[in-house]
Amino acid sequence: MRYGLRSPSPSPVRRKQTRRRSSVYGLPSDSDEESLSSESTKLLKFASESEASEEEQPWYGEGDISSRQLSKHSSLQLQHLCGKSSPLQKSQRNSEDGKFLADRRALEDTIAAIRLRTRHYDPYEEWERQTRTDALRTARHLRTTANATHACHLDSAQISAIEAQQTAYKSQLTDVQRLLETLRIKERDEEVRLRQKWNDEDRARRGRVEAVIRAEEARARAEAEAERRKREEAERRRREEEEKKRREVEEQRVADEEKRRAEEEKERRERELQEAEKRRKEKETEGEKLSGMVAADEDWKYARGTLKNLKAGPMKIVKGEKALKSQWSAIRRQITPKIGQLTQDQATITRIIGQLIELVRPSTPHPQPLYLAALSSLSKCILLQAETEVTAEKKSAFPLAAVTCALLHHPLLSDTFPEVFYAKMVQRTGGWGIPVVVPAHDVDGRAFNDSERRKAMGYRRTGGEDGSEEGIWEGSGEYGTRVSGIMRVYFLVLGMSASVAPTLPAAGPGGRAQRIFQLPRFWVYFSRMLGDERLLGAAVAAQILHAALDVAGLEARYIWGKQWMKLLQLLYVASTEGIGSTPSTDGKRMLGGQTPEGKSARVRVQLEIERIVQAL
DSSP, rough: OSOOOOOOOOOOOHHHHHOOOOOSSSSOTTOTTTTTHHHHHHHHHHHHHHHHHHHHOOOHHHHHHHHHHHHHHHHHHHHHHOOOOOOOHHHHHHHHHHHHHHHHHHHHHHHHHHHOOOOOOOOHHHHHHHHHHHHHHHHHHHHHEEEEEEEHHHHHHHHHHHHHHHHHHHHHHHHHHHHHHHHHHHHHHHHHHHHHHHHHHHHHHHHHHHHHHHHHHHHHHHHHHHHHHHHHHHHHHHHHHHHHHHHHHHHHHHHHHHHHHHHHHHHHHHHHHHHHHHHHHHHHTTTOTTTTTTTTTHHHHHHHHHHHHHHIIIIHHHOOOHHHHHHHHHHHHHHHHHHHOOOOHHHHHHHHHHHHHHHHHHHHHHHHHHHHHHHHHHHHHHHHHHHIIIOOOOOOOOOHHHHHHHHHTTTTTTTTTHHHHHHHHHHGGGGGGOOOOOOBOOSSSOOOOHHHHHTTOOOETTSSSOOOOSSSEEEEEHHHHHHHHHHHHHHHHHHHGGSSSSSTTTSSSHHHHHHTTTTHHHHHHHHHHHHHHHHHHHHHHHHHHHHHHHHHHHHHHHTTTHHHHHHHHHHHHHHTTTTSSSOOTTOOOOOOTTTTTHHHHHHHHHHHHHHHHOOO
16 A cells, blocks of 8 residues: 555546645644634544544554544643633743644644545546456456367367378278288188199109009019029929938838937937936026026026927937828928917817817827927927918917917926927027027037027028028018017917916926916016117117017006006117117117118107007
């Protein structure tokens, strides 16, 4: 609030107002002494009005309180002035009262101006304030309208941009979908074309393979036919030579027959005594041994010694005596067709078993040499059947193994037949029937030459008979196939023997040979095979192990449990990572070696082990 003097206001209302002359504070001049009485009267009146107004005011400010006090003081002074006094005192009092009244008038004028100012209504200021308010309201309205218009414009532009963007996206999506559909159609057409091309190439490839197979089969048939004719021709020449020699020595043999018979009878008695003594000693030592605890070399020596004794004793006697030889030939001719008639029919198997026992062990017993020769022929016929039929068809091994197991454990044959059959099996398979590496020396200590050692290992000559000096040695592939066929029958016999009760105690005459045909020998065979790295490196080892796992690999898990799984793990490592510490030509010495037969057999062993593990 302003209290000073103001410049002339431009307001038309204030411009018309007139101001009276006054002092500096807007009060009348003090020189007018003549109006003292009138002024005093006015002051009294003003004081009375002020007192009345003060009584009506409920609240006073600081200025109002001072004014009230002054009004009371003024009334007292006026009363004093109105009294009677001397002229000198009267003049002095007049001068003092004039100053007092001047000051009072100035003070009251200031207070009145202040009151007037606080209560004054100025139209111009009101107009100016209203103008600013209207201007602010108008500007604010214009700004609000402009902002709303701008916001609407921005929203419309944004909506238009979004719609345009969505339209563009839809167009692009349509284009991409059209392109993808085109690519899918092309891909489908290309797949159909490639599939058709593959089918055509596959048909052509199958045709070529079948043509090659037919050509190979025709070549194999031609070679087999040529071999057969060659063997027949060799057999014919051999028979002619034998007939010629027989005619030449017939007369001399008749003359010396009695003398030779006596000598042979004497030798036979001596051999029987030696064999009885040898069996007695073996019986004493075998009573202290368990199945599978004998060394592999001892088994080979046992089989080799039995074979040599069989050839040097009973076989030589039978071939030397015409009557025994004729009986032996008749027995052989009856055994061969009966073994060839085996089928899967259990009744046929039982009938043939009975017929075979009747042939080799009739109600009227044969002489001991003829009996042993008949057992040798029976063993040889079974083994030859295993070499030919089992190689061609694995199912044919079951009836053959059933017959063999029944004969090995039959009470009438179990005293001698297991020994003879085991000796003949080792003869046909070499060391793989045990298994063991064939040593460089025979059981009598004589060193083998190359031909003799190959024969002891089980190799046969093609074109000859039973490994004679005629013909050439068979290849490793034919040898492995033949040996694995025999061993498949052997492993089936071991499995079937678990359900057959032993007919003789372990210390009996055929105790050792019978233990060779018991189920524990299956574990012994694998243990010996994995324990000799020289055996594992041969292709025949992989072929035999595959046959063994195929026959009884899964059943062995239920017999030997975790130990069998550990053994299979060792075998799997040998077939996948290598065996031993001696590297081969390609850095690892694998199961079965690096020949084609060994590689294929090794893969079959891996697959068979995986099949056994998955079946569990």
